[in-house]
Amino acid sequence: MTTGRFLGGVFAALLVTGAAGAFAVAWRPGIAAVDPPSPETFDQALVRRGRDLAAIGNCSTCHTPRGGGDFAGGRPVPTPFGTIYSSNITPDAETGIGRWPEAAFRRAMRSGVDRAGRHLYPTFPYDHFTHVSDEDDRALYAYLMTRRPVHAQAHENLLPFPLDQRVIIAGWKLLFLRGAALELDPTRTAEWNRGAYLVEGLAHCGACHTPRNVLGAERASAQFAGGEADNWSAYAINAQSPAPVPWDTDALVAYLRNGWHSDHGVARGPMADVVGNLSDVPDDDVRAIATYMAEMFGYPTPDRKRRSEEVLAQLNSTPVAAAQTAGAAIYAAACASCHETNRPLPYGGVNLALSTAFSAPDARNAANIVLAGIRPVEGEPSPIMPGFAASMSDAQIAALLDYLRARFSNQPAWAGVEKTVADARRTQTVFLQRSLPPDNAPTDIRERGKP
Amino acid sequence: MMTLKVNGRDHRVDAEPDTPLLYVLRDDLALNAAKFGCGLGQCGACTVIVDGKAVLSCVTPLLLLEGKQVTTLEGLGSIETPAPIQRAFMEEQAAQCGYCIAGMMMRAQALLQKNPKPTDDEIRAELEPHLCRCGTHMRILRAVHRAAHLMKTADASTSQGRSQ
Numbered sequence: 151m152t153t154g155r156f157l158g159g160v161f162a163a164l165l166v167t168g169a170a171g172a173f174a175v176a177w178r179p180g181i182a183a184v185d186p187p188s189p190e191t192f193d194q195a196l197v198r199r200g201r202d203l204a205a206i207g208n209c210s211t212c213h214t215p216r217g218g219g220d221f222a223g224g225r226p227v228p229t230p231f232g233t234i235y236s237s238n239i240t241p242d243a244e245t246g247i248g249r250w251p252e253a254a255f256r257r258a259m260r261s262g263v264d265r266a267g268r269h270l271y272p273t274f275p276y277d278h279f280t281h282v283s284d285e286d287d288r289a290l291y292a293y294l295m296t297r298r299p300v301h302a303q304a305h306e307n308l309l310p311f312p313l314d315q316r317v318i319i320a321g322w323k324l325l326f327l328r329g330a331a332l333e334l335d336p337t338r339t340a341e342w343n344r345g346a347y348l349v350e351g352l353a354h355c356g357a358c359h360t361p362r363n364v365l366g367a368e369r370a371s372a373q374f375a376g377g378e379a380d381n382w383s384a385y386a387i388n389a390q391s392p393a394p395v396p397w398d399t400d401a402l403v404a405y406l407r408n409g410w411h412s413d414h415g416v417a418r419g420p421m422a423d424v425v426g427n428l429s430d431v432p433d434d435d436v437r438a439i440a441t442y443m444a445e446m447f448g449y450p451t452p453d454r455k456r457r458s459e460e461v462l463a464q465l466n467s468t469p470v471a472a473a474q475t476a477g478a479a480i481y482a483a484a485c486a487s488c489h490e491t492n493r494p495l496p497y498g499g500v501n502l503a504l505s506t507a508f509s510a511p512d513a514r515n516a517a518n519i520v521l522a523g524i525r526p527v528e529g530e531p532s533p534i535m536p537g538f539a540a541s542m543s544d545a546q547i548a549a550l551l552d553y554l555r556a557r558f559s560n561q562p563a564w565a566g567v568e569k570t571v572a573d574a575r576r577t578q579t580v581f582l583q584r585s586l587p588p589d590n591a592p593t594d595i596r597e598r599g600k601p
Numbered sequence: 602m603m604t605l606k607v608n609g610r611d612h613r614v615d616a617e618p619d620t621p622l623l624y625v626l627r628d629d630l631a632l633n634a635a636k637f638g639c640g641l642g643q644c645g646a647c648t649v650i651v652d653g654k655a656v657l658s659c660v661t662p663l664l665l666l667e668g669k670q671v672t673t674l675e676g677l678g679s680i681e682t683p684a685p686i687q688r689a690f691m692e693e694q695a696a697q698c699g700y701c702i703a704g705m706m707m708r709a710q711a712l713l714q715k716n717p718k719p720t721d722d723e724i725r726a727e728l729e730p731h732l733c734r735c736g737t738h739m740r741i742l743r744a745v746h747r748a749a750h751l752m753k754t755a756d757a758s759t760s761q762g763r764s765q
Binding site for chain 2: 217480483523526536540542546
C-alpha cells in the first residue's frame with residue numbers, strides 16, 4: 151500500500167466521521183460493571199459448548215501469547231497501520247473481562263465496543279462476530295468466564311496519530327460494519343446454512359483469506375480471493391484457488407480435521423493453529439464448514455481438472471531430476487529424500503507437485519516453510535520438517551525456490567525471490583518467537599495424548 | 602572432491618555433494634563428537650556450528666557449505682584444555698549417557714557467542730530442538746549459565762577454544 155493512498159484513506163475516514171457528526175456516531179455508553187460471576191453459576195453443558203465455539207473461532211491464536219496464560223492477551227498483531235495488541239479475555243477483574251456482564255460481552259462481539267464504551271479496533275474481527283447468535287455468545291461468555299483469571303495488563307497499541315484516536319473507528323464501522331444476522335437460505339440444506347453461519351461468523355475465514363482495502367476492511371467484491379496473516383499468504387479459497395488439485399468437501403473435512411490431506415500437504419503457519427483447534431470440535435460443524443466452503447471454491451473448470459489429473463498421474467513416474475542447476479542440486483540433496491520417496495503423509499513429505507505453495511502468486515509461504523520447517527507437536531505423533539534457516543543462505547533458498555517453481559507449477563517465474571526470502575527470514579523469526587510452541591496440526595486425533 | 606573448512610583447517614573431502622556433513626565429519630575426518638541420532642534433524646545430537654550458527658549436520662548436505670566455516674566440539678577445546686562450555690558441562694556433571702551433550706554444547710556455544718548473558722527462558726527456547734532422554738535438563742541449564750559466567754570471568758585467558 152502506498153503512503154499516498156493510505157493518507158488519502160485516512161482522510162476519507164476522517165471526513166466520513168466528521169460528516170456524520172463525530173460525537174453522535176462515536177459515543178457509546180458504558181455498561182455497569184458486575185462482580186465477577188463465580189464459575190459454578192454457569193451450566194456445564196453451556197461451558198462445553200462455549201469451548202467448542204471458542205475453538206471454531208480460533209480465539210486462542212490471538213489471545214494466548216507464547217509464554218503467557220491462556221487467553222491472557224498481549225500478542226502483537228502487525229497491521230499496515232501499526233501494531234495492535236490482543237486483549238486479556240480471562241475473567242480477571244482488573245485486567246480481563248471479569249467485571250463484564252454478558253450484555254457487555256455480547257455488545258463487544260456484535261459491534262466492537264468494550265464494557266466502558268470504547269470502540270475496539272477491527273483487528274478483533276467483529277465484522278464477522280456480529281453474525282454470532284445470542285445463544286452462541288452466551289456459551290462463549292460462559293466458557294471464558296470459567297477460565298483461570300490471569301492478571302496481565304493489556305499492552306498499549308503502537309499506532310500513529312490520528313489512528314490512535316478511537317473515535318476514528320466509529321467512522322470505519324459506519325463504512326464497513328454490517329451488523330445484521332445472516333439470513334438463512336431456505337433453498338439450501340441445513341448443513342450448508344450451518345456452514346455459512348460458521349464461516350461468515352465465528353470462524354471468520356475471510357479475515358485472512360479475503361484481501362483488504364486501503365482502510366483495512368475486507369473487499370466484499372473479492373471474497374475469499376486470498377489475503378494474508380502474520381506474513382504468510384492466505385491462499386485464495388474461491389475459484390481462484392492455486393491448489394494443483396482442486397478442493398472438494400471430503401478433502402476439506404479431512405484437512406480441517408486432521409491438519410493434512412494427501413493431495414495437498416500439511417497445514418502450517420497460522421492455518422496450523424486453525425486446524426489444531428478444529429481437530430477437537432464436533433464432526434458436524436467441520437463438515438458444515440467444508441460443505442459451504444466447497445461451494446465457495448466452486449466446481450473446477452475443465453482446464454483445472456485436466457491439470458489436476460496430469461499432476462496426479464505424474465506423481466509416481468517423475469524421477470528425481472538431474473541436478474543441473476544450483477537449485478536442482480539443493481533439492482536433490484536436501485529435499486528429495488523426504489519429498490520424493492512416496493512415503494505417505496503425514497510422516498512422509500508431500501510431493502511438491504501437489505503443494506499449493508509453488509503455484510501461489512508469491513513465494514512467501516514457500517520461503518517461510520524452508521526457513522522454519524514444521525515443528526513437532528509436543529507429546530503427539532505429528533508431521534515434521536527441519537528448518538534450513540541456519541544452513542541455507544538467502545541466495546541458496548532463492549535458487550531452490552526458483553527451481554521448484556519452474557518444475558512444479560505451470561505458472562510464470564516469481565520475481566524478486568531473494569528479497570522475499572530475506573523478508574521472510576526477518577519476519578519468520580518474529581513469528582516463531584511469538585507463536586505458541588506447538589504451532590502445528592495434530593495428525594490423527596485418535597492418536598492424541600498417546601506417547 | 603571438495604574443500605571443507607573444519608575447525609580452522611581445510612580438508613580435501615572425497616564425497617558426493619549431497620552427502621550429509623555428519624557422515625563426512627565422522628567417517629572421513631574422524632571427528633566423532635557430533636552424533637547420529639535420528640537422521641531427520643529432529644533430535645539435535647548432530648549439531649555443529651557453521652559460520653556462527655547452530656546447524657543440524659545430518660540434514661546439511663556438503664554442497665551448502667562451500668566457503669563456510671564448520672566448527673565441531675573438537676574445535677572448541679580438548680581434554681587437556683577444555684573450552685568454557687566444556688568445563689561448565691563437566692563441573693555441573695550435565696551428562697548422563699552423554700549422547701545429546703555434544704549437540705547441546707554446540708547450540709549453547711552458538712547462543713553464548715551472540716548473547717553472552719542469556720536468561721533461563723532464552724536458554725530453554727534455544728535448546729528446545731534438542732532431546733535428552735536421561736533428563737539432565739536442569740543440570741544442562743545450570744551448565745549453560747556457568748559457561749556464560751566462565752567466559753566472562755576467565756575472559757578466555759587459558760581455556761578459550763582454539764578456533765572460536
